[in-house]
Amino acid sequence: MGRQPCCDKVGLTKGPWTADEDKKLVNFILTNGQCCWRVVPKLAGLLRCGKSCRLRWTNYLRPDLKRGLLSDFEKKLVIDLHAQLGNRWSKIASHLPGRTDNEIKNHWNTHIKKKLKKMGIDPVTHQHLSPPEVDTTEEVGPFPVKSTISTNDKIMSPFKSNDVLLANNSNFCIDEIPVIGPHEILLPPTPSASSNAAQSIEGYCSNKLNSDIWDQEFGDVFDFLGDLNCFKFV
DNA sequence: AATCACTTCAACCGCCTATGA
DNA sequence: TTCATAGGCGGTTGAAGTGAT
Numbered sequence: 001m002g003r004q005p006c007c008d009k010v011g012l013t014k015g016p017w018t019a020d021e022d023k024k025l026v027n028f029i030l031t032n033g034q035c036c037w038r039v040v041p042k043l044a045g046l047l048r049c050g051k052s053c054r055l056r057w058t059n060y061l062r063p064d065l066k067r068g069l070l071s072d073f074e075k076k077l078v079i080d081l082h083a084q085l086g087n088r089w090s091k092i093a094s095h096l097p098g099r100t101d102n103e104i105k106n107h108w109n110t111h112i113k114k115k116l117k118k119m120g121i122d123p124v125t126h127q128h129l130s131p132p133e134v135d136t137t138e139e140v141g142p143f144p145v146k147s148t149i150s151t152n153d154k155i156m157s158p159f160k161s162n163d164v165l166l167a168n169n170s171n172f173c174i175d176e177i178p179v180i181g182p183h184e185i186l187l188p189p190t191p192s193a194s195s196n197a198a199q200s201i202e203g204y205c206s207n208k209l210n211s212d213i214w215d216q217e218f219g220d221v222f223d224f225l226g227d228l229n230c231f232k233f234v
Numbered sequence: 235a236a237t238c239a240c241t242t243c244a245a246c247c248g249c250c251t252a253t254g255a
Numbered sequence: 256t257t258c259a260t261a262g263g264c265g266g267t268t269g270a271a272g273t274g275a276t
Contacts, residue, residue: 016244016270038261054262055245090264105265106243 013047017056021046025053026061059100066098070107078104079112083126 013021028044034057037050046053070078074096081092089101089108096104108123116123 014246036261049246051247051262052245058263059244087265101264102244109266110242 011047012049012052014052017060021048022056022061025056029057029061055102059102064098065100070099070104074099075107075112078108079116082108082112082123 017025024044024046025040028040032043037054040046040050040053041048044053048056077096078092081095085091087105089105093099093101093104113123116126120128122128
């Protein structure tokens with residue numbers, strides 16, 4: 001014996017909702033309020049499963065829903081909350097008024113997850129992957145990270161943004177944000193370097209020049225990681 | 235213009251939990 | 256305590272849209 005279905009599905013409509021169905025459901029909920037979802041379709045004159053009605057209402061028809069893309073602030077909040085809560089989308093959604101768990105889950109899977117992976121950050125653990133995936137063609141995170149930055153066309157960085165390796169790779173939770181310094185962020189050796197050892201950003205920049213170059217070359221990376229609350233920089 | 239590949243997101247499925255008898 | 260039921264949740268699917276060739 002298999003599990004009993006949540007409702008009698010014989011003769012029920014599936015697939016995309018029509019405007020007429022939406023109208024019936026909205027009218028019923030606005031008139032009667034949210035009550036027992038099992039009886040809603042019958043009372044509203046719909047050939048739908050109660051679960052389907054609840055989903056349609058909460059994810060699409062609710063009048064307090066925000067439409068459109070997530071703002072940068074919302075994206076950062078989702079990443080931050082995901083680091084704390086994991087895939088508990090409904091909990092995450094409860095912190096973003098007008099957004100649904102389904103919407104946030106979809107956005108995570110289609111946008112944020114990919115961007116974190118491209119940054120070399122594991123979207124599940126929020127820790128740096130080793131070795132990092134290298135992609136030199138795309139922007140990273142909500143903010144564009146320059147892969148090659150010039151200063152009056154005099155100095156070109158030999159590094160791509162994804163070449164930045166985080167030396168501090170120990171486990172941590174969001175309540176214990178690690179504090180790392182420039183000496184702990186490693187860059188791969190350059191072809192011209194005398195040694196094959198990775199060098200720190202601090203070393204790289206001190207050899208090179210001044211803080212302006214530091215900000216121009218790595219400021220966006222720091223800003224983004226800092227915004228994620230994954231790391232604090234000293 | 236036609237076809238193919240890729241992306242997006244609404245909706246479904248099945249499991250888990252809370253509640254009441 | 257056990258069982259049945261409903262609601263809620265997260266994972267997954269597939270149709271529609273979009274861009275590339």
